[in-house]
Amino acid sequence: MGPTFITLEGPDGSGKSTQAALLAEKLTEMGLSVLLTREPGGTPVGRRLREILLNPDVQLSVMTEVLLMAADRAQHVQEVIKPALENNMVVVCDRYVDSSLAYQGFGLLGDVSQVKAINEAAVEGVWPDLTILLDVEPEVGLRRHRQAASAAGRPSCSGRAGGLDRIEQRDLEFHQRVRDGYHVLSTLYAQRFVVIDTTGLEIETVAQIVWEAVEQRFKGDNR
Numbered sequence: 001m002g003p004t005f006i007t008l009e010g011p012d013g014s015g016k017s018t019q020a021a022l023l024a025e026k027l028t029e030m031g032l033s034v035l036l037t038r039e040p041g042g043t044p045v046g047r048r049l050r051e052i053l054l055n056p057d058v059q060l061s062v063m064t065e066v067l068l069m070a071a072d073r074a075q076h077v078q079e080v081i082k083p084a085l086e087n088n089m090v091v092v093c094d095r096y097v098d099s100s101l102a103y104q105g106f107g108l109l110g111d112v113s114q115v116k117a118i119n120e121a122a123v124e125g126v127w128p129d130l131t132i133l134l135d136v137e138p139e140v141g142l143r144r145h146r147q148a149a150s151a152a153g154r155p156s157c158s159g160r161a162g163g164l165d166r167i168e169q170r171d172l173e174f175h176q177r178v179r180d181g182y183h184v185l186s187t188l189y190a191q192r193f194v195v196i197d198t199t200g201l202e203i204e205t206v207a208q209i210v211w212e213a214v215e216q217r218f219k220g221d222n223r
């Protein structure tokens with residue numbers, strides 16, 4: 001496997017951070033040079049942007065949110081993703097451009113064209129080779145997320161209702177548009193998307209399906 005860019009996507013609580021970590025571990029065990037990263041917040045500047053973007057006490061206009069997500073991504077591509085791919089690494093990224101298309105495009109604006117145009121400038125041609133969409137119903141995902149947040153002791157004070165961040169706190173209709181938006185993207189970009197319905201599945205089972213998707217995609221690939 002040569003330089004390879006794999007992204008994990010999905011609604012909140014779909015388990016993608018866990019799966020990204022398991023996938024990176026497995027690829028590393030195979031002797032590959034792997035970089036595990038995430039958005040927003042994959043660089044020092046990005047971590048400052050993440051704090052603004054997810055803080056429930058911060059008021060952002062829709063366009064500011066679109067642009068800050070894209071700014072985080074532009075920095076991430078320049079500083080982390082591009083250099084890693086140039087060094088022949090396998091990059092596993094927990095959320096990328098499809099999160100902006102789904103959340104800001106479908107979720108907030110009801111259309112992806114503007115978000116796509118802005119993000120085309122941010123990604124500089126660096127599109128994923130494979131995008132794994134972990135699908136889950138928003139109700140289930142948010143419930144899972146709330147439970148994980150309270151188990152981790154995330155405070156429910158400072159505006160974080162039930163430990164949810166600024167974006168997670170949006171209403172169910174928003175999260176439904178995001179989820180439906182992901183399905184549209186998976187059809188639009190069918191050549192790089194693999195959709196996994198995680199409903200009722202154990203972490204290990206999902207990890208196995210993710211792994212099969214990766215093997216299938218890069219079988220016989222000698223780049």
Ligand code: TYD
Pocket residue numbers: 012017039040054069095096097098099100101103104165167168
């Ligand atoms: P994430 O780090 O996956 O959440 P958590 O740490 O709670 O697992 O993502 C943070 C939130 O940011 C999530 O609700 C999705 C949102 N987001 C966007 O709205 N647009 C984007 O482009 C990205 C990368 C994330």
